[in-house]
Amino acid sequence: xxxxxxxxxxxxxxxxxxxxxxxxxxxxxxxxxxxxxxxxxxxxxxxxxxxxxxxxxxxxxxxxxxxxxxxxxxxxxxxxxxxxxxxxxxxxxxxxxxxxxxxxxxxxxxxxxx
Amino acid sequence: xxxxxxxxxxxxxxxxxxxxxxxxxxxxxxxxxxxxxxxxxxxxxxxxxxxxxxxxxxxxxxxxxxxxxxxxxxxxxxxxxxxxxxxxxxxxxxxxxxxxxxxxxxxxxxxx
Numbered sequence: 001x002x003x004x005x006x007x008x009x010x011x012x013x014x015x016x017x018x019x020x021x022x023x024x025x026x027x028x029x030x031x032x033x034x035x036x037x038x039x040x041x042x043x044x045x046x047x048x049x050x051x052x053x054x055x056x057x058x059x060x061x062x063x064x065x066x067x068x069x070x071x072x073x074x075x076x077x078x079x080x081x082x083x084x085x086x087x088x089x090x091x092x093x094x095x096x097x098x099x100x101x102x103x104x105x106x107x108x109x110x111x112x113x114x
Numbered sequence: 115x116x117x118x119x120x121x122x123x124x125x126x127x128x129x130x131x132x133x134x135x136x137x138x139x140x141x142x143x144x145x146x147x148x149x150x151x152x153x154x155x156x157x158x159x160x161x162x163x164x165x166x167x168x169x170x171x172x173x174x175x176x177x178x179x180x181x182x183x184x185x186x187x188x189x190x191x192x193x194x195x196x197x198x199x200x201x202x203x204x205x206x207x208x209x210x211x212x213x214x215x216x217x218x219x220x221x222x223x224x225x226x
Binding site: 004033035040041042043044045048056059091093101102103104105106107108 | 118146150155156157158160163165204206208213214215216219
């Protein structure tokens with residue numbers, strides 16, 4: 001596609017439930033990033049993929065958060081046993097291998113945990 | 115560890131007036147620096163970036179920023195603000211392998 005797409009755009013769930021958030025990067029981009037943006041704050045790094053492997057997952061807050069990118073394109077961020085504090089906008093970005101720092105962001109998924 | 119500080123949470127300027135948004139960073143080496151703009155319900159859009167070379171960089175929409183190593187700053191400027199510039203602005207510093215650290219943003223309001 002022309003840009004990074006994320007689905008769903010909005011997700012409302014109940015505390016304790018499991019959710020999956022999807023990111024479709026720009027075609028050909030080898031690097032993919034997940035960030036979390038809480039209200040009134042800047043995006044906070046979660047995890048970075050280079051191809052299929054997680055090159056840096058130091059930002060994942062705990063073991064309830066997990067992300068995969070099995071074919072090196074689409075990625076899914078998975079959150080188990082959601083908590084109200086997980087409510088935020090989850091942003092995905094991608095970049096090409098020749099310009100890793102130039103990240104193109106998707107519109108985000110707004111997650112609300114009731 | 116890298117960090118970014120945007121001292122101004124909210125700035126209001128009149129349309130046509132000049133604008134400067136402040137950004138200070140902390141990073142051990144020569145940083146990669148970015149400014150992004152985010153409008154309500156929109157994703158982050160890159161305004162400009164600094165990697166190396168000329169310390170005054172030009173971006174889209176008439177924005178520019180100046181890298182000052184001695185002050186660890188990368189302030190964003192625009193000579194004449196338009197009403198459509200009202201948005202939230204984020205400064206970011208990039209480290210190895212593309213991971214970026216963002217400031218908490220500055221919200222710009224433009225008065226008619």
